[in-house]
Amino acid sequence: MIPLMHPALVRTQAFINGDWYSAVSQKTFAVNNPATGELIAQVADLSSLDAQHAIESAAIAQPVWAQKTAKERSILLRRWFDLVMENQADLAQILTAEQGKPIAESMAEIAYGASYIEWFAEQAKRINGDIIPPSRSNQRISVLQQPVGVVATITPWNFPNAMLARKLAPALAAGCTVVAKPAAETPFSALALAQLAQQAGIPAGVINIVTSSDAPAIGAEFTGHPAVRKISFTGSTAVGKLLIQQCAADVKRITLELGGNAPFIVFDDADIDAAVAGAMVAKFRNAGQTCVCANRFYVQRSIYNAFSAKLSAAMQELCVGNGVNEQVSVGPLISAAAIQKVQQLVDDAIAKGAVVSCQIPVNIEKGYFYPPTLLTNVSVDSDLLEAEIFGPVAALIPFDTEADVIAQANCSVYGLAAYCYTRDYQRIQRLTEELQTGMLGINTGLISNEMAPFGGIKQSGWGREGSIYGLDDYLNIKYINESF
Numbered sequence: 001m002i003p004l005m006h007p008a009l010v011r012t013q014a015f016i017n018g019d020w021y022s023a024v025s026q027k028t029f030a031v032n033n034p035a036t037g038e039l040i041a042q043v044a045d046l047s048s049l050d051a052q053h054a055i056e057s058a059a060i061a062q063p064v065w066a067q068k069t070a071k072e073r074s075i076l077l078r079r080w081f082d083l084v085m086e087n088q089a090d091l092a093q094i095l096t097a098e099q100g101k102p103i104a105e106s107m108a109e110i111a112y113g114a115s116y117i118e119w120f121a122e123q124a125k126r127i128n129g130d131i132i133p134p135s136r137s138n139q140r141i142s143v144l145q146q147p148v149g150v151v152a153t154i155t156p157w158n159f160p161n162a163m164l165a166r167k168l169a170p171a172l173a174a175g176c177t178v179v180a181k182p183a184a185e186t187p188f189s190a191l192a193l194a195q196l197a198q199q200a201g202i203p204a205g206v207i208n209i210v211t212s213s214d215a216p217a218i219g220a221e222f223t224g225h226p227a228v229r230k231i232s233f234t235g236s237t238a239v240g241k242l243l244i245q246q247c248a249a250d251v252k253r254i255t256l257e258l259g260g261n262a263p264f265i266v267f268d269d270a271d272i273d274a275a276v277a278g279a280m281v282a283k284f285r286n287a288g289q290t291c292v293c294a295n296r297f298y299v300q301r302s303i304y305n306a307f308s309a310k311l312s313a314a315m316q317e318l319c320v321g322n323g324v325n326e327q328v329s330v331g332p333l334i335s336a337a338a339i340q341k342v343q344q345l346v347d348d349a350i351a352k353g354a355v356v357s358c359q360i361p362v363n364i365e366k367g368y369f370y371p372p373t374l375l376t377n378v379s380v381d382s383d384l385l386e387a388e389i390f391g392p393v394a395a396l397i398p399f400d401t402e403a404d405v406i407a408q409a410n411c412s413v414y415g416l417a418a419y420c421y422t423r424d425y426q427r428i429q430r431l432t433e434e435l436q437t438g439m440l441g442i443n444t445g446l447i448s449n450e451m452a453p454f455g456g457i458k459q460s461g462w463g464r465e466g467s468i469y470g471l472d473d474y475l476n477i478k479y480i481n482e483s484f
């Protein structure tokens with residue numbers, strides 16, 4: 001059992017129309033702790049029929065929610081934020097149990113997720129319209145922003161709290177209601193968030209959580225049901241492409257936060273210690289399982305050995321283990337399949353000439369642990385330079401010139417995040433212009449926050465989350481031309 005101050009925060013039923021809900025079939029699925037392999041609990045395994053019930057509840061609740069004043073919605077969101085922060089320690093324990101990340105990272109994720117709720121509670125009151133100067137004197141052109149309606153969200157296991165909060169908060173602020181499918185690996189964080197929303201006074205039907213082990217069936221129901229007017233998905237590019245096809249049938253709006261392949265570039269004028277510190281965060285946060293993790297380290301040849309030695313030294317401080325232990329800094333991967341995928345990428349790189357310069361030993365019998373690994377001399381045709389590694393493996397490639405490294409960095413179908421370390425102001429301007437990415441960290445390895453627009457270009461997705469831009473995807477624009 002997860003040790004909590006409020007054990008009732010762990011729910012095993014879905015949440016529909018303000019009630020805890022078992023699947024009509026009474027089916028359940030097992031959720032295990034990735035650090036121990038032990039069963040946490042069986043959770044309601046909903047079918048597309050159950051999902052329909054959730055969508056219908058959201059559709060009934062939506063106009064009533066939208067009719068509340070912006071200030072009323074704002075107050076409820078703010079109360080929800082307060083409750084999340086009051087329960088931060090319990091929510092972090094739940095997160096670590098189901099996802100595996102170290103408890104300090106879980107505490108940070110709860111605060112990160114809550115920051116979206118707080119931010120959109122404030123922004124709910126600033127969803128303004130517009131008056132545009134007309135072409136005739138007896139005319140008025142005005143613009144209203146209205147909620148898109150019912151939103152369906154599909155969220156991943158790597159940030160089971162924050163990725164959902166980042167979608168729920170702007171949706172609710174805009175006056176939308178939501179049916180949410182959390183990842184089958186990590187449903188408890190979503191259920192706990194819903195419980196706290198109910199406690200905050202957010203009405204029945206506004207948030208509905210559809211737990212299921214059958215993602216394709218629920219995804220098909222979400223995309224196929226006419227009452228759902230928008231999908232917001234965070235996950236793989238492959239699934240994102242499928243959802244685009246499914247949304248085409250009735251032209252549903254869709255926001256996609258998909259895969260990344262972030263280059264991390266260190267120039268010879270950089271502060272190497274700062275670059276190493278940034279690399280540790282950008283690579284090893286969540287055991288390398290984030291879409292914005294540094295995937296390819298390009299280091300200028302003259303400092304390559306110095307950077308590699310310092311990164312290797314910093315990695316000696318990593319402690320791999322069960323995230324409930326406070327000294328642990330790298331938890332498990334999510335599954336045995338994830339370990340196999342990372343191992344295949346590492347084997348391929350080694351077969352093509354890479355050298356294992358450092359590997360932190362893991363002496364744990366149970367759980368899905370992968371040793372943090374530093375690969376040097378990585379050949380440019382290695383698979384891990386194209387695929388998302390999603391594991392604690394840093395791959396170093398030397399480069400000679402700025403033009404060279406920009407070309408290599410841009411040579412990817414993805415364009416989510418990129419990182420650069422340099423002290424040359426002119427170069428920073430060039431990199432800012434030329435790197436093909438949705439987000440760019442200059443002399444920092446951590447770029448995510450609620451006031452900035454999170455999202456990618458190319459095959460990394462459509463739309464932005466967080467910030468003033470993050471509301472646009474939940475609003476329809478209505479233009480009114482009035483003659484008098």
Ligand code: SIN
Pocket residue numbers: 158159234257289290291292448454
């Ligand atoms: C992600 O991995 O998709 C999100 C990471 C973040 O928000 O920093």
